[in-house]
Amino acid sequence: MATVALRDLRKSYANHEAIKGVTLDVEDREFVVFVGPSGCGKSTLLRMIAGLEEISSGDLMIDGKRVNDVGPAQRELAMVFQSYALYPHMTVADNMGFALKLAGVKSEERNAKVAEAARILQLEPYLARKPGQLSGGQRQRVAIGRSIVRNPKVFLFDEPLSNLDAALRGQMRIELARLHEQLNATMIYVTHDQVEAMTMADKIVVLQAGVVEQVGSPLELYHHPANVFVAGFMGSPRMNLIPATVTGVDANGVAISGPGGISVVVPVEPGSLRAGTKVTFGIRPEHLTVDPNGTLNGRALIAERLGGLTLLHVELQDGTLLVVQTDGADATRLHEPVRLSISAPHAHVFGPDGLAAEHLLRNPLTV
Amino acid sequence: MRPSIAKKIAIAGLGWGIAIIMFFPIFWMFITGFKTEVDAVSTPPHLFFHPTLQSYVEVQQRANYWLFALNSVIISVGGTVLALLLAIPAAYVMAFFPTHRTRGTLLWMLSTKMLPPVGVLIPIYLILRAVGLLDTRTGLVLIYMLMNLPIVVWMLFTFFKEVPREILEAGRMDGAGRMGELRHVLMPLSLPGIASTGLLSLILCWNEAFWSLNLTSSKAAPLTAFIASFSSPEGLFFAKLSAASTLAVAPILIFGWLSQRQLVRGLTFGAVK
Numbered sequence: 001m002a003t004v005a006l007r008d009l010r011k012s013y014a015n016h017e018a019i020k021g022v023t024l025d026v027e028d029r030e031f032v033v034f035v036g037p038s039g040c041g042k043s044t045l046l047r048m049i050a051g052l053e054e055i056s057s058g059d060l061m062i063d064g065k066r067v068n069d070v071g072p073a074q075r076e077l078a079m080v081f082q083s084y085a086l087y088p089h090m091t092v093a094d095n096m097g098f099a100l101k102l103a104g105v106k107s108e109e110r111n112a113k114v115a116e117a118a119r120i121l122q123l124e125p126y127l128a129r130k131p132g133q134l135s136g137g138q139r140q141r142v143a144i145g146r147s148i149v150r151n152p153k154v155f156l157f158d159e160p161l162s163n164l165d166a167a168l169r170g171q172m173r174i175e176l177a178r179l180h181e182q183l184n185a186t187m188i189y190v191t192h193d194q195v196e197a198m199t200m201a202d203k204i205v206v207l208q209a210g211v212v213e214q215v216g217s218p219l220e221l222y223h224h225p226a227n228v229f230v231a232g233f234m235g236s237p238r239m240n241l242i243p244a245t246v247t248g249v250d251a252n253g254v255a256i257s258g259p260g261g262i263s264v265v266v267p268v269e270p271g272s273l274r275a276g277t278k279v280t281f282g283i284r285p286e287h288l289t290v291d292p293n294g295t296l297n298g299r300a301l302i303a304e305r306l307g308g309l310t311l312l313h314v315e316l317q318d319g320t321l322l323v324v325q326t327d328g329a330d331a332t333r334l335h336e337p338v339r340l341s342i343s344a345p346h347a348h349v350f351g352p353d354g355l356a357a358e359h360l361l362r363n364p365l366t367v
Numbered sequence: 368m369r370p371s372i373a374k375k376i377a378i379a380g381l382g383w384g385i386a387i388i389m390f391f392p393i394f395w396m397f398i399t400g401f402k403t404e405v406d407a408v409s410t411p412p413h414l415f416f417h418p419t420l421q422s423y424v425e426v427q428q429r430a431n432y433w434l435f436a437l438n439s440v441i442i443s444v445g446g447t448v449l450a451l452l453l454a455i456p457a458a459y460v461m462a463f464f465p466t467h468r469t470r471g472t473l474l475w476m477l478s479t480k481m482l483p484p485v486g487v488l489i490p491i492y493l494i495l496r497a498v499g500l501l502d503t504r505t506g507l508v509l510i511y512m513l514m515n516l517p518i519v520v521w522m523l524f525t526f527f528k529e530v531p532r533e534i535l536e537a538g539r540m541d542g543a544g545r546m547g548e549l550r551h552v553l554m555p556l557s558l559p560g561i562a563s564t565g566l567l568s569l570i571l572c573w574n575e576a577f578w579s580l581n582l583t584s585s586k587a588a589p590l591t592a593f594i595a596s597f598s599s600p601e602g603l604f605f606a607k608l609s610a611a612s613t614l615a616v617a618p619i620l621i622f623g624w625l626s627q628r629q630l631v632r633g634l635t636f637g638a639v640k
Contacts, residue, residue, distance in 0.1 A: 052536050073542030085533035089555045098551070099541035146541070 002063050002076075002153035002186050003028050004049065009058035011044055011210075018044050020210040021058065026154075026188060026203075031180050034190045035197040036207035037233070042190045043158055045207070049188065050079050050156050062153060073099075078147030079156040082163065084139045086131040086146075093118075093127040096145045117145040120182070137168045144176075148183065157189040161196065173199055194234050198222070206230050216366075223363035228280055228354045237285045237311055239348070240322050244281035246273050246349075253360060254349055256281055260316025261296055266347045268357035273349070282348035285311065285325035290332055294341035298322070300334050314338060393616070400610035407605040422610035430593060432614055439589035439618075441504050442579075443572035446511025447565055450519045453512070455561070458523035459549055463535060473524065476517040484514075484577050495582060504587045510578050515568045522567070526560030527553065559632060566626050573619045590615035 004026040011019040018041050026032045034042040047053035049060060051072030059066050067075050086095050093114050094101075100110045118124045121141040131139055140160060147155055157176075161169045177200050180187055191197055197204050198218045206213040206221065206229070214226040225231035231239050244258030253267040258281050266281075273279065290312070297317055304311040305328070312324040312332055324340060332338050349357045399407050401418040426432070461469050491510070492501070500506030530553060538552040554561065576591040583592055597604070597611045623630065 050540065052539065071544075072536075072539050073544075077540070079537070079540045081533045081537060083531060083533050085531065085537040087534065087537070087552060087556075098538075098543075102542045102547060102551075146537075150541070 003061075004154055004186065004188070005059075005061040005064075006045075006049075007059040007061065009045070009048060009060060010056045011041075011048060011053065012056040018210050019048065019056075022207075022210075022212055024205060024212065024215065026186060029184050029186055031177075031187045031189065031200055031202045032205060033197040033201035033203070034188065034205045034207055035192065035194055035233075036213075038192055039209075040207040041210040042192075042207050044210075046079075046156055046158055046188060046190045049154075050077055051075050052079075076150075076153045077156055078150050078152035078154075079158065080140075080143045080147055080160045082159040084131070084143040084163075086139060086142055088131050091128055091130055092123060092134070092142050092145075095131065095142055096149045099146070099150045113149050113151075114145075117148045120148065120179070121145050136164050137172065140164065140172060144179070148179075153186065155183075155185055155187040157187065159191055160189075162191070162193070169196075176200060194236065198234070204234075206233060208233075219363065220366040223366055224356070224359060225282075225348065226356055228282070228350045228356075231282050231348060231350070231356070235284060237323050237325065239282050239284045240288070241350075242281045242283075242320060242322075244279055244349075246275055246277040246279055248275050249273060254279075254357060256349060258320075260298065260318045260320040260322075262316075262320075262342070263295065264342050264344045264347060266349050266357075267345055267360040268349050269360065271351070271357055273351060273357060278352055280350040280354070282350060283322075283342055284346065285323045287343040287346040288322060288324040288340050289343070290324065290326050290330065290338055291341040292339055294339035296322075296340040296342070298338055298340065299336060300332050300338050303330075303332065303334060312338070314340060393620075396609045396612050399605055400613045402606050402609075404604055404606045407609070422606040423614070426597070426607055426611045426614065430596060430611075432593065435588060435590045435593035435615075436618065438504060438583075438587055439573060439591075439615075442507045442511060442587070442589055443569050445504065445508035446515065446572045447568040449508060449512040450515045450568055451523075451561065451565055454516060454519040454523050454564075455554070456549065458520050458527050459553060461520070461524050462527035462530075463532060473521065476520060480517050488581060491578075492582065502583045502585065502587050506582060507579060507587055507589070510582065511572045511575065514575065514578070515571055518571070519564055519568055522564040523557075523560065526557045526564070529560075530556050559629065563630055563632065566623075566630050570619060570623060 006022050006024040009019055009022045010017065022045060034045060036042050044053060048055050051067075051070065055068050060068050062075060062077075087098065090098065093111075096114045096117055097110045100113060105113075114127070115124075118127055121144060123138070123141055123145055126134060126138060126142075131142065134142065140163075143160070160176075161172050164172060173196060176189075180200075189196075189200065201218055203215060204218055204221050205215050208229055214221055214230045216224075221230055221234045225234060225239075228241060232241055242258050242262065244256045244262065246254055247257050247263075248255040249270040253265050254270050254273055255263075255265045256279060257263045262281065264281075298314040300312045300314050301321075302313040304313075308328045310326045310328055310330045310332075312326055312330070314322045314324055316322065322340065326332070345361060348359075351357060400422055401420070402413070402416050403419060403421065406413050406416045461473065495501045495506050500509070534556070535548050535552055538548045543551055574591075576595070579589050579591045580595055583589070594608070594612050594615050597608045
């Protein structure tokens with residue numbers, strides 16, 4: 001299989017730079033997900049790896065060899081497109097065997113490989129059909145089959161599930177994860193959906209405006225976001241981010257106070273934080289609890305009842321809004337006073353530059 | 368809201384009216400070809416007359432229709448095929464690898480169609496004479512190809528634009544290469560568009576009269592020259608002229624009628640989406 005290495009990759013257009021120097025290592029058999037808001041450059045980066053987009057500067061290495069000037073087909077990669085990009089005039093079997101046909105593989109061997117891919121993807125009954133006669137999920141499988149047949153070094157996926165409905169998306173997510181295990185292949189996957197990223201990735205790369213914000217395992221990004229952007233982007237419901245001020249610094253961490261009576265000591269390395277520094281205080285909805293003895297006073301404005309859990313939108317006395325994740329059986333009534341408590345060890349502090357203060361305690365799943 | 372019955376009738380009536388007005392000259396030409404010369408010029412025109420093939424026989428005696436027809440076929444098909452061969456790669460590049468000059472180039476190509484052909488008649492005539500292509504099929508094939516190239520490129524460009532870029536990129540990932548992409552992916556996908564472009568070019572070539580009359584005399588003369596040869600020398604013999612004209616337009620009319628579905632589909636392609 002294969003490794004991919006990006007060394008200060010850049011992509012410039014006439015008047016702007018889309019990718020501003022990305023350095024990254026994709027290990028053999030790793031499932032790497034590029035995630036970020038639309039326009040962050042994640043698809044451009046993938047297309048640069050694929051060879052569909054020219055690299056303005058920097059080095060792209062596959063298996064240690066520089067491939068900047070190697071054509072897309074010769075890089076031995078396969079790509080699954082968002083729109084599937086099947087050849088509408090060819091049957092499913094021809095779609096999957098097209099690359100082999102171009103490569104001059106004999107028809108017996110070709111048929112065997114197509115049959116094998118069709119078996120893996122349960123496409124056997126559809127081999128003689130045209131793409132127009134297939135459902136969205138089946139087309140997606142054909143697109144994946146087309147890439148499997150070539151036995152590529154690396155699989156590239158460009159938002160492959162975004163055209164499917166929610167139920168099918170969930171199902172294909174699991175199928176892709178299984179496929180990754182089955183094929184033991186290196187995969188690079190682009191999505192704007194952080195759920196897809198969290199559930200499938202070995203390693204997530206968060207991009208924003210052509211810059212890598214953080215690289216790490218899903219839980220590392222979730223529990224130890226490197227900056228405000230990653231903290232806000234990863235996790236649903238979103239982390240509560242509130243402007244606050246440092247009131248003191250000691251061995252136990254940083255004491256901060258914020259609006260609505262927030263006052264808590266967060267166990268993080270102070271670094272350059274001093275009393276009086278303006279910071280951003282971050283707390284995930286599941287680390288706030290409805291607690292009769294809590295220190296925060298407010299009232300619930302909206303309750304999103306998802307069944308298994310409930311999201312309460314609580315307004316503190318000064319108008320600050322917090323989202324709190326509670327149990328599905330939570331009985332809090334709207335517009336009546338409610339008290340909240342903060343789980344300080346799980347809180348985050350982001351300095352004036354937006355960077356996270358290092359936690360004194362690492363989450364056990366991320367070491 | 369659905370149009371009322373009266374409105375439907377009015378629209379249908381208008382459509383039929385326009386169609387009849389446009390078709391009438393052809394119809395008149397067709398029946399005049401079967402009249403005697405006397406019937407043909409009589410006023411008021413005779414609606415009922417003795418049909419005769421006399422004019423057709425005389426036309427065929429005086430000029431070899433089949434030679435002109437063969438020239439027309441060779442020149443039209445040749446010009447069209449050549450134009451398509453050049454335009455397909457050009458339109459492919461313009462549609463999928465545009466630069467900031469692509470739009471300007473396309474508009475410039477179209478603007479050449481606005482030049483009156485007579486403005487370049489003398490230079491073209493002299494050039495063809497110098498290279499020995501006057502009154503040759505090759506010469507006309509080249510002229511027709513050049514004449515239709517802007518339209519052919521434009522039409523193909525709009526058809527190619529409709530093909531999703533990702534499908535071509537998938538072909539590139541599969542190892543098709545530029546020519547492979549063109550041959551195995553783009554051309555099969557836009558075959559209806561290429562066909563209608565070809566049909567249109569064929570019809571334009573067939574009907575072209577200015578260049579064929581000026582650049583040919585006998586050997587390479589197509590059917591337009593055949594008609595023209597009946598219009599002047601012996602005064603106006605309407606029956607013979609009509610017979611000759613009917614013979615000249617019949618092939619392309621039948622061809623156009625057979626391919627009208629394809630033609631209409633091609634010309635309105637992408638307009639309603």
